[in-house]
Amino acid sequence: MRKPLFNGKTRWQVVVAGLLLGSFLLTACGENSPSILNTFGPVAASESFLFYVILIIATIIFVLVEGALIFSIIRYRERPGMPNPRQIHGNLRIEVLWTVIPSIILFIVLFFTIQGLVNVATQPTSSNTLEVRAVGHQWWWEFYYPKYNITTADELHAPVNTIVQVDLYSNNVIHSFWVPALTGKTDVIPGHNNMRWFKADATGTFLGECAEYCGAQHAHMAFHAVIQSSDDFNTWVSTQQQAAVTPSFALAAQGKQIFMGQCTGCHGIVGDNLKGYDDPQVKCNDPAIACLVGPNLTHFGARGLIAGGILTNNRDQCSPGADLLRRCHLAQWLKDPQGIKPGNDMVVNLTDDQIQALVAYLESLN
Numbered sequence: 001m002r003k004p005l006f007n008g009k010t011r012w013q014v015v016v017a018g019l020l021l022g023s024f025l026l027t028a029c030g031e032n033s034p035s036i037l038n039t040f041g042p043v044a045a046s047e048s049f050l051f052y053v054i055l056i057i058a059t060i061i062f063v064l065v066e067g068a069l070i071f072s073i074i075r076y077r078e079r080p081g082m083p084n085p086r087q088i089h090g091n092l093r094i095e096v097l098w099t100v101i102p103s104i105i106l107f108i109v110l111f112f113t114i115q116g117l118v119n120v121a122t123q124p125t126s127s128n129t130l131e132v133r134a135v136g137h138q139w140w141w142e143f144y145y146p147k148y149n150i151t152t153a154d155e156l157h158a159p160v161n162t163i164v165q166v167d168l169y170s171n172n173v174i175h176s177f178w179v180p181a182l183t184g185k186t187d188v189i190p191g192h193n194n195m196r197w198f199k200a201d202a203t204g205t206f207l208g209e210c211a212e213y214c215g216a217q218h219a220h221m222a223f224h225a226v227i228q229s230s231d232d233f234n235t236w237v238s239t240q241q242q243a244a245v246t247p248s249f250a251l252a253a254q255g256k257q258i259f260m261g262q263c264t265g266c267h268g269i270v271g272d273n274l275k276g277y278d279d280p281q282v283k284c285n286d287p288a289i290a291c292l293v294g295p296n297l298t299h300f301g302a303r304g305l306i307a308g309g310i311l312t313n314n315r316d317q318c319s320p321g322a323d324l325l326r327r328c329h330l331a332q333w334l335k336d337p338q339g340i341k342p343g344n345d346m347v348v349n350l351t352d353d354q355i356q357a358l359v360a361y362l363e364s365l366n
């Protein structure tokens with residue numbers, strides 16, 4: 001007799017280890033992680049519909065085929081003294097059937113696929129389409145609104161129930177624009193300006209990510225799609241159109257001075273080193289213009305994320321104090337951007353006092 005692969009005790013150990021390892025498969029199912037199946041707009045909905053169509057068809061085929069296989073293995077297994085089964089090689093009827101049936105099934109899948117492609121590709125014409133240019137940098141997203149002439153980073157704001165046309169630009173490597181709850185991935189290719197549209201059915205903040213490997217910090221190139229009521233969106237736009245506020249207290253004024261001395265090589269603040277959003281350096285997506293390396297910080301204090309979402313902007317923890325570096329993410333970023341996001345383009349060397357002042361200034365920029 002053959003020896004069993006595992007004896008009783010080891011078999012249990014294998015089962016337990018298998019269950020524990022298998023549970024890793026489910027660890028990505030956190031409540032807050034975005035899912036292509038939990039959709040908030042027609043583009044993502046049509047993509048997840050296609051997923052279900054294929055899943056259902058594939059499941060039916062799997063059950064039928066595997067069922068027939070298992071049935072045959074058991075029912076027609078070899079028993080002592082059984083003759084050879086009847087040979088059906090070259091049976092025309094069976095050959096035709098198992099060519100025609102799969103073809104029909106594939107045509108059904110093709111039909112839904114083409115329908116989905118058309119749905120996703122055809123941007124509905126609407127008089128109040130919002131145009132946004134999304135620029136993929138290494139490693140953060142910049143959003144420029146041609147109609148309003150404003151630029152921001154890390155947050156794509158848009159009104160609910162509005163067609164949003166996203167023009168995709170890169171002047172470096174290929175990125176991919178993806179907001180799982182709102183729209184599937186579209187490549188962002190240097191020199192080839194792709195376009196993606198979406199519409200959100202509900203207000204809320206949805207996570208976006210870069211979906212094409214673009215370098216060491218590719219995984220930290222996230223953004224928020226902030227979907228607002230049209231009133232809230234209009235308020236946001238008019239706030240963004242303002243120049244940065246003048247510092248209202250001494251520490252912030254000191255921060256502004258440090259910004260002017262050490263940060264303007266890479267960052268812009270309208271009212272400080274930029275005259276307005278008309279400044280050519282703002283329209284960074286035009287490859288003909290040598291643009292600024294870092295995000296526009298004019299209204300940094302109002303943003304929720306820092307540097308492609310590697311940190312949240314927890315400004316309520318950023319009031320001045322001795323333990324600032326322990327509480328405030330912005331202070332941590334300014335202290336050691338290379339430690340937090342190795343390889344990114346920001347290199348600074350600041351004293352803790354300078355950080356206090358810069359945090360006071362930047363977080364005051366609503």
Ligand code: HEC
Pocket residue numbers: 138139140153154217258259262263264265266267293294295297300303305306307308334341344345346347348350358362
């Ligand atoms: C050599 C260029 C460079 C210099 C100098 C520089 N930065 Fe940056 N900064 C960047 C880049 C690039 C990023 C984005 C990094 C990323 O996400 O990969 C960034 C990100 C930031 C962010 C996060 C912005 C956001 O919207 O996510 C803040 C805040 C910031 N820098 C502040 C400063 C301050 C204050 C100074 C001056 C003391 C400074 N930086 C100097 C290049 C620079």
Ligand SMILES: [Cu+2]
Pocket residue numbers: 136139174175176210211212213214218221
């Ligand atoms: Cu990227």
